[in-house]
Amino acid sequence: MFEVLLQARKQKWSRLKKAATRAGLSMTLVKEISKIDPSEIVKGLSGDRRLSVLYSVPEWLLKEFKTAEIPQLERFLNRIQQDPQLWIRVSTHLIRKGELIERLKRNRVEVVEDEHLFDVLKVLSFRGSLSKLSEFREGLFAVQDKASALVSHVAGGVKRFKVVDITGGPGLKATHMVQLGSLRAMILEISPRRAGEARELIRRLRMDEKVDIIVCDSTRPSLSLSKFDVIIVDPPCSNLGRLCSNPELKLILRRSDIVSMSKLQEALLERAVKDAKEGAVIVYSVCTITLSETSHVLKRVLGKLDRVSLTEAEPLIGVPDRDVPGTQRLYPHIHETQGFYIAKLVRD
Ligand SMILES: C[S@@+](CC[C@H](N)C(=O)[O-])C[C@H]1O[C@@H](n2cnc3c(N)ncnc32)[C@H](O)[C@@H]1O
Numbered sequence: 001m002f003e004v005l006l007q008a009r010k011q012k013w014s015r016l017k018k019a020a021t022r023a024g025l026s027m028t029l030v031k032e033i034s035k036i037d038p039s040e041i042v043k044g045l046s047g048d049r050r051l052s053v054l055y056s057v058p059e060w061l062l063k064e065f066k067t068a069e070i071p072q073l074e075r076f077l078n079r080i081q082q083d084p085q086l087w088i089r090v091s092t093h094l095i096r097k098g099e100l101i102e103r104l105k106r107n108r109v110e111v112v113e114d115e116h117l118f119d120v121l122k123v124l125s126f127r128g129s130l131s132k133l134s135e136f137r138e139g140l141f142a143v144q145d146k147a148s149a150l151v152s153h154v155a156g157g158v159k160r161f162k163v164v165d166i167t168g169g170p171g172l173k174a175t176h177m178v179q180l181g182s183l184r185a186m187i188l189e190i191s192p193r194r195a196g197e198a199r200e201l202i203r204r205l206r207m208d209e210k211v212d213i214i215v216c217d218s219t220r221p222s223l224s225l226s227k228f229d230v231i232i233v234d235p236p237c238s239n240l241g242r243l244c245s246n247p248e249l250k251l252i253l254r255r256s257d258i259v260s261m262s263k264l265q266e267a268l269l270e271r272a273v274k275d276a277k278e279g280a281v282i283v284y285s286v287c288t289i290t291l292s293e294t295s296h297v298l299k300r301v302l303g304k305l306d307r308v309s310l311t312e313a314e315p316l317i318g319v320p321d322r323d324v325p326g327t328q329r330l331y332p333h334i335h336e337t338q339g340f341y342i343a344k345l346v347r348d
Helices: 002-008 013-022 027-033 047-054 059-067 073-079 097-106 146-155 172-179 192-204 255-275 295-304
Strands: 086-090 110-113 120-125 141-143 162-165 184-189 211-215 230-233 281-286 308-311 328-330 340-347
Touching: 013 027, 047 059, 047 073, 059 073, 059 255, 086 146, 086 172, 097 110, 097 120, 120 146, 146 172, 146 230, 146 281, 146 340, 162 172, 172 184, 172 192, 172 211, 172 230, 184 192, 192 211, 230 255, 255 281, 255 295, 295 308, 295 340
Parallel strands: 162 184, 162 230, 184 211, 230 281
Antiparallel strands: 086 120, 086 141, 110 120, 281 340, 308 340, 328 340
């Protein structure tokens, strides 16, 4: 209970209400306990119990974080109590970056260029909602985390490429690939609602001619993946890399969710590798931090299948992974991004 309620002190009211509802708690209770000073409660506690209560993380999850060897764990725990850093992706096929920066400035949205990715801007301040801006409606930018945008750069947007994102809704990575020069992109997505979101993004970014969508289950896709040069596998995960945006996950998630996610991730990655043509690039990315959903999935697939090898996931912006060399991890407290894992494979 403490875990829930200490959180109450640190969240915006609207967000807290959402979290409390999802966690099945009454707002009256949340309001009462939000008055408590966390440092008072943890007096006398030590070790993991202290961290668990102070940072509102259930002990089983803290154990997951420790197993994942997150660098500077307490800084991470502190960072995930705060709002996420917001990033936007410039629609470089529609506007020059400098021009967009100027237009946003006139609308009192302050952004700066990113030091690593030429098409990503860091949002320093804004008022109201970015989606209400005419620049958004005109498709001049998309709201996308820098770590998520890194995935398409790792995949490499070389011209001629035919790309498929086999878990593609709401279309961020597929559209990014087209922006980076891919000839065509295909989105496979199991949820009609998510496919609808992708359709909306494609329309807004004016890419109707270049991106297609098929609603299907990609563990058994209704088309062969063998005609694609690049296959993006960006499957559902525990979303633990998104704790700054969705702190309520700490209360809702169960260890069993991580296990079932990792099975789906493995099935999707295995399917992609088996179906890929010789020379095809397969990028595996997940917005989470646990080993079970990242390097362990990768190692199991690499152990089972032949004619597939790892290659460097470049550009390297994150921390090189110790478990599987060539792959990288990004963290909110170090890179100001969502927590992410990115690996790149080639079908031999
Ligand atoms: C992390 S999101 C993908 C985000 C997307 N790649 C992008 O860049 O915008 C994972 C997606 O996988 C979809 N999904 C889950 N199981 C699937 C399956 N068996 N086949 C296809 N899509 C699936 C989910 O509905 C969800 O939209």
